[in-house]
Amino acid sequence: MTFNVVSYIEKDGLPKFEVNSVDYNPISESKLASLMAEAGFKNLISYGDFEFAKFRDFESENIIIVGNK
Numbered sequence: 001m002t003f004n005v006v007s008y009i010e011k012d013g014l015p016k017f018e019v020n021s022v023d024y025n026p027i028s029e030s031k032l033a034s035l036m037a038e039a040g041f042k043n044l045i046s047y048g049d050f051e052f053a054k055f056r057d058f059e060s061e062n063i064i065i066v067g068n069k
Helices: 029-038
Strands: 002-011 014-023 042-047 064-068
Touching: 029 042, 029 064
Parallel strands: none
Antiparallel strands: 002 014, 042 064
């Protein structure tokens, strides 16, 4: 997934456009937890925010996974 941001800048009365692109590779909660487990983390618990709300697929804006190593 690529996000493109177009900026319009006017300098000395002349227009200039700049395009900045950012590649975004979203990762699912299950994939992140799997990678953490492969790295040796145990007792993984997933949260949807920094207030430790329950993680909900397609609803939570964040993935916070806490574990022990």
